Amino acid sequence: MSIMPKTSQVIRCKAAICLGIGKGVTVEEIEVDPPKATEVRVKMLCASICSTDISSTKGFPHTNFPIALGHEGVGVIESVGDEVRNLKEGDVVIPTYIGECQECENCVSDKTNLCLTYPVRWTGLMPDNTSRMSMGGQRVYHVLSCATWSEYTVSDANYVLKVDPTIDPAHASFISCGFSTGFGAAWKEAKIESGSTVAVFGLGAVGLGVVIGAKMQGATKIIGIDINEKKKEKGRVFGITDFINPGDSDKPISELVKELSDGMGVDYSFECTGVSTLLSESLEATKMGTGKAIVIGVGTELTLPLGLFAILLGRTLKGSVFGGLKAISDLSIVADKGLKKEFPLEELVTHEVTLKEINKALELVKQPNCVKVVINMS
Numbered sequence: 094m095s096i097m098p099k100t101s102q103v104i105r106c107k108a109a110i111c112l113g114i115g116k117g118v119t120v121e122e123i124e125v126d127p128p129k130a131t132e133v134r135v136k137m138l139c140a141s142i143c144s145t146d147i148s149s150t151k152g153f154p155h156t157n158f159p160i161a162l163g164h165e166g167v168g169v170i171e172s173v174g175d176e177v178r179n180l181k182e183g184d185v186v187i188p189t190y191i192g193e194c195q196e197c198e199n200c201v202s203d204k205t206n207l208c209l210t211y212p213v214r215w216t217g218l219m220p221d222n223t224s225r226m227s228m229g230g231q232r233v234y235h236v237l238s239c240a241t242w243s244e245y246t247v248s249d250a251n252y253v254l255k256v257d258p259t260i261d262p263a264h265a266s267f268i269s270c271g272f273s274t275g276f277g278a279a280w281k282e283a284k285i286e287s288g289s290t291v292a293v294f295g296l297g298a299v300g301l302g303v304v305i306g307a308k309m310q311g312a313t314k315i316i317g318i319d320i321n322e323k324k325k326e327k328g329r330v331f332g333i334t335d336f337i338n339p340g341d342s343d344k345p346i347s348e349l350v351k352e353l354s355d356g357m358g359v360d361y362s363f364e365c366t367g368v369s370t371l372l373s374e375s376l377e378a379t380k381m382g383t384g385k386a387i388v389i390g391v392g393t394e395l396t397l398p399l400g401l402f403a404i405l406l407g408r409t410l411k412g413s414v415f416g417g418l419k420a421i422s423d424l425s426i427v428a429d430k431g432l433k434k435e436f437p438l439e440e441l442v443t444h445e446v447t448l449k450e451i452n453k454a455l456e457l458v459k460q461p462n463c464v465k466v467v468i469n470m471s
């Protein structure tokens with residue numbers, strides 16, 4: 094009797110699915126097809142929750158449902174397609190939502206991470222515009238090119254990063270988006286110079302990543318801003334020097350930042366909340382003429398209000414996907430730093446759940462003391 098190779102078997106497994114806007118999140122049984130020639134099928138070990146998952150249940154960035162949620166996670170390769178050469182069964186990998194071909198105009202530039210060959214998959218489908226996931230014959234979409242809150246997922250081999258198998262899976266899961274996005278924004282997108290002053294809007298995992306990135310780049314003043322007082326303590330662990338709770342004052346946040354930075358504002362500010370009204374504030378909080386605001390937070394609004402004078406007075410507003418990190422060359426450095434415990438990543442884990450407790454997890458993320466909820470997948 095011949096044994097059917099793994100790469101031809103469909104796997105039935107559980108995944109956290111959103112069936113449509115307003116329909117919440119339910120754990121459903123889905124079918125995961127074998128990987129095609131250039132793909133790998135991954136058995137997830139750990140996943141975590143990031144704000145784009147919540148946005149996805151509200152129809153952002155696409156309105157294709159059902160959708161298998163999750164874009165942060167780490168797993169073990171279960172099977173590989175025929176043409177995959179650089180990865181093998183048993184490798185520990187992080188699914189990524191942007192690739193790095195290392196050859197295109199953007200990959201050879203040190204100004205951007207937005208690979209033209211393996212771009213962000215805004216439609217929630219694989220590069221060939223199909224999906225390996227289905228429910229009762231109906232196509233299931235991904236969050237970008239990931240679907241990490243599923244026991245098994247399929248990624249194109251160009252959208253995964255192989256990591257050291259000894260890395261803590263909880264830590265590996267959240268360096269695949271939020272934390273790294275913040276760290277990258279300070280390191281690669283802003284390229285903060287030593288001695289700079291910095292303001293960080295929102296001290297979740299993304300904001301805390303910015304804080305430690307700014308600290309490692311040599312920033313001397315790092316102002317953390319959050320409406321949750323508990324984030325002050327967390328912020329200090331990662332490196333904030335000052336804290337603003339906007340709820341304590343009637344003044345605009347930009348003014349409060351200026352009061353802490355010689356009336357001039359900061360060199361760099363980072364908008365990590367996705368709250369649209371904070372965009373102008375984050376820009377206004379920077380120095381006239383030279384200040385730079387980096388937008389990383391993702392809300393659900395597709396157009397954002399911007400004050401004319403905030404931008405007119407010589408400031409720069411820069412958007413960023415994944416903090417400007419190149420998915421292989423830069424993310425592997427972040428993973429290595431995580432492995433060597435150069436970041437206090439354990440401080441980010443505030444809760445752990447199993448996949449079937451996903452709704453509890455989605456409630457936990459609303460709590461003021463929550464930073465990261467880790468989902469143990471196996």
Ligand SMILES: [Zn+2]
Pocket residue numbers: 143144145164270271
């Ligand atoms: Zn994310």
Ligand SMILES: [Zn+2]
Pocket residue numbers: 192193194195196197198199200207208209210211
């Ligand atoms: Zn490229």
